Amino acid sequence: MYRIGQEEIDAVARVINRGELFKTTENGETFYFEQEMRDFFDVTRVIPMTSGMAALESALVAMGVGPGDEVIVSAYTYIANAVAVIKAGAIPVVAEVDESLSIDAKDVEKKITPRTKVIVPTHMLGYPSNMDAIMEVAKKHNLMVLEDSCQAVGGSYKGKRLGTVGDVGALSFNFWKNISAGEGGALLTNNKDIYEKALIYHDCCAVAYFGKQLEGLSTPLFCGDEFRTNEITSAIMRVQLTRLDGILADLRKNKKLLAQALSGHFEFAPQNDPEGECSNVITLKFDSPERAHDYFDKNGLIMIPAMMGKHIYSAWDMLIEKRGALHPRMNPFFFEENKNAPEYKAGSCPESDRILNSVGHVNIGINWSEADIEAKAKELIDGLKK
Numbered sequence: 448m449y450r451i452g453q454e455e456i457d458a459v460a461r462v463i464n465r466g467e468l469f470k471t472t473e474n475g476e477t478f479y480f481e482q483e484m485r486d487f488f489d490v491t492r493v494i495p496m497t498s499g500m501a502a503l504e505s506a507l508v509a510m511g512v513g514p515g516d517e518v519i520v521s522a523y524t525y526i527a528n529a530v531a532v533i534k535a536g537a538i539p540v541v542a543e544v545d546e547s548l549s550i551d552a553k554d555v556e557k558k559i560t561p562r563t564k565v566i567v568p569t570h571m572l573g574y575p576s577n578m579d580a581i582m583e584v585a586k587k588h589n590l591m592v593l594e595d596s597c598q599a600v601g602g603s604y605k606g607k608r609l610g611t612v613g614d615v616g617a618l619s620f621n622f623w624k625n626i627s628a629g630e631g632g633a634l635l636t637n638n639k640d641i642y643e644k645a646l647i648y649h650d651c652c653a654v655a656y657f658g659k660q661l662e663g664l665s666t667p668l669f670c671g672d673e674f675r676t677n678e679i680t681s682a683i684m685r686v687q688l689t690r691l692d693g694i695l696a697d698l699r700k701n702k703k704l705l706a707q708a709l710s711g712h713f714e715f716a717p718q719n720d721p722e723g724e725c726s727n728v729i730t731l732k733f734d735s736p737e738r739a740h741d742y743f744d745k746n747g748l749i750m751i752p753a754m755m756g757k758h759i760y761s762a763w764d765m766l767i768e769k770r771g772a773l774h775p776r777m778n779p780f781f782f783e784e785n786k787n788a789p790e791y792k793a794g795s796c797p798e799s800d801r802i803l804n805s806v807g808h809v810n811i812g813i814n815w816s817e818a819d820i821e822a823k824a825k826e827l828i829d830g831l832k833k
């Protein structure tokens with residue numbers, strides 16, 4: 448989905464010619480990348496990291512999540528989301544999705560217990576979750592919100608960039624994302640306390656804190672992990688960031704044309720913010736799971752969410768089998784504080800199973816010509832006749 452070219456080659460050459468590959472605090476690529484990200488996302492604090500999972504884990508730790516806590520995650524999200532909760536020592540609780548394929552605020556509310564600390568809406572495939580409803584539930588129950596925006600970098604909800612509506616946002620820059628350096632991620636927040644703790648956790652040996660970055664922190668250093676980025680990644684990402692709105696504009700234009708060509712033949716899954724969504728895919732809605740699977744069996748052409756492997760709760764074997772760590776004493780499922788952990792099994796989110804089996808995604812090509820779009824529409828419509 449990302450675009451890459453000569454500008455990134457030049458950026459990498461700049462770093463190599465300078466001979467400074469390590470993250471520096473001032474006047475390096477990472478320093479400027481952080482600044483440019485803050486401006487782009489309109490947040491006060493950004494921490495570039497090695498991956499989206501690193502951002503999720505650092506966020507949860509910084510939000511104070513630990514043994515005895517529960518974090519509500521979506522039945523349709525990447526497994527990394529649930530694993531990050533386990534890494535923080537807590538227990539993921541899975542909530543249903545609604546027809547928009549994102550976490551259902553009503554089911555979230557049903558799953559809140561005295562142990563719940565954080566809600567994690569995931570903006571899957573560029574589709575914003577219903578943030579108004581989620582923020583309302585969070586406010587009512589005094590919970591924090593971590594937006595998993597790994598698959599929706601640059602998208603927005605009611606004019607705000609995804610990842611900046613809740614308390615913290617996590618972005619991924621892996622190979623499959625809107626912008627990429629092969630790997631990478633970032634944490635976004637306006638919360639100083641969460642920022643400080645995530646900053647320490649993501650680079651606990653503090654070797655990257657040359658200069659003034661540690662000055663004024665009120666949190667004492669504690670043992671964490673090493674998720675810090677490097678100058679080559681930041682140099683590539685600085686260029687990628689300048690491409691992001693252009694990428695989204697092309698995806699949105701192509702999706703609009705494909706939707707026009709398909710209208711009258713297909714219905715589409717409802718969306719929480721059609722203007723802000725990234726348009727990575729168009730999602731065709733079928734009358735029933737049987738119709739969707741029949742179409743898929745005869746044509747291929749669509750990606751049924753329930754068949755997307757580790758993106759659906761029923762395929763999270765590590766959780767289903769309670770393998771929360773290699774060493775049994777480090778496994779949060781065996782902690783006394785977590786004795787209320789639910790059983791994870793296929794069928795425990797029946798609404799999600801129905802919804803995620805009744806639709807099919809079609810990837811939007813960023814470089815499609817009008818002829819490509821016409822051909823794609825024809826292929827999809829012809830598939831209905833088989």
Ligand SMILES: Cc1ncc(COP(=O)(O)O)c(C=O)c1O
Nearest residue numbers: 498499500525527597598619621
């Ligand atoms: C929804 C979602 N969350 C988290 C992640 C983890 O991101 P990363 O691969 O950068 O760790 C991914 C990765 O594909 C994802 O799709």
